[in-house]
Amino acid sequence: MAMPKQPIRAVLTDIEGTTSSISFVKDVLFPFARARLAGFVAEHADEPAVAEALDAARALAGDATLDRDATVALLIAWIDEDRKATPLKALQGMIWEDGYRSGQLVGDIYPDAAEQLARWRNEGLVLYVYSSGSVLAQKLIFGHTAAGDLTPLFSGYFDTTVGLKTDHASYAAIAEVIGLPPQAILFLSDNIRELDAAAEIGMATIALDRGEVVMPPGQPHPVAKTFDAIDAPAGRLKASAS
Numbered sequence: 001m002a003m004p005k006q007p008i009r010a011v012l013t014d015i016e017g018t019t020s021s022i023s024f025v026k027d028v029l030f031p032f033a034r035a036r037l038a039g040f041v042a043e044h045a046d047e048p049a050v051a052e053a054l055d056a057a058r059a060l061a062g063d064a065t066l067d068r069d070a071t072v073a074l075l076i077a078w079i080d081e082d083r084k085a086t087p088l089k090a091l092q093g094m095i096w097e098d099g100y101r102s103g104q105l106v107g108d109i110y111p112d113a114a115e116q117l118a119r120w121r122n123e124g125l126v127l128y129v130y131s132s133g134s135v136l137a138q139k140l141i142f143g144h145t146a147a148g149d150l151t152p153l154f155s156g157y158f159d160t161t162v163g164l165k166t167d168h169a170s171y172a173a174i175a176e177v178i179g180l181p182p183q184a185i186l187f188l189s190d191n192i193r194e195l196d197a198a199a200e201i202g203m204a205t206i207a208l209d210r211g212e213v214v215m216p217p218g219q220p221h222p223v224a225k226t227f228d229a230i231d232a233p234a235g236r237l238k239a240s241a242s
């Protein structure tokens with residue numbers, strides 16, 4: 001006998017390429033952090049969170065003897081190759097904090113994402129974020145948008161300290177923390193490998209195609225161009241969009 005489909009009770013969303021443009025992350029956020037990394041490290045290297053991130057970067061590189069300059073050079077190389085390394089993401093978040101608080105950075109959230117997230121929350125869904133950006137960076141981008149502070153919409157945030165976004169175990173751990181079966185969670189992302197990992201443990205999935213990258217042909221997830229096309233409580237595209 002076929003199991004009845006679980007109603008969706010939570011939405012888990014990616015940021016870059018999903019709620020926010022890839023160009024904002026690549027052309028605004030990454031260069032902002034890149035230009036300030038050496039100065040930030042020189043000024044804050046003795047603070048525990050910074051020292052911990054620098055040590056973690058050295059450990060990831062497999063060379064605990066790297067001096068400060070060599071570690072900064074390594075981190076800059078990681079920015080240039082868009083490496084989703086947890087210590088780099090921690091430092092980027094700390095550097096962006098100054099930019100958001102001073103008004104130099106404004107969180108770029110697609111209006112359709114902001115509107116639909118608010119609507120889904122009003123409809124009783126609980127909302128969570130899962131991004132390679134650190135939890136601090138996630139709170140900053142949603143906390144400093146042109147439409148104001150969107151952080152009250154969210155019940156929680158997950159970053160790569162829970163595991164890689166392409167690893168199905170990360171989604172199992174997130175479902176456990178949320179306290180819902182994976183089948184009751186809808187995951188939204190522009191990255192097919194992330195969606196595959198979430199689907200592997202039974203989450204409902206929808207791919208976002210914001211027109212900045214080409215979707216691989218034949219990939220198995222329903223595709224939405226905007227959040228308007230998504231029927232989140234049903235965990236699928238609206239009939240008018242499919």
Ligand SMILES: CSCCC(=O)C(=O)COP(=O)(O)O
Nearest residue numbers: 015016131132133137138141
């Ligand atoms: C939190 S904004 C910066 C996002 C970021 O650093 C990044 O690498 C984007 O990864 P995502 O998992 O949101 O696609």
Ligand SMILES: [Mg+2]
Nearest residue numbers: 014016017190
């Ligand atoms: Mg993404």
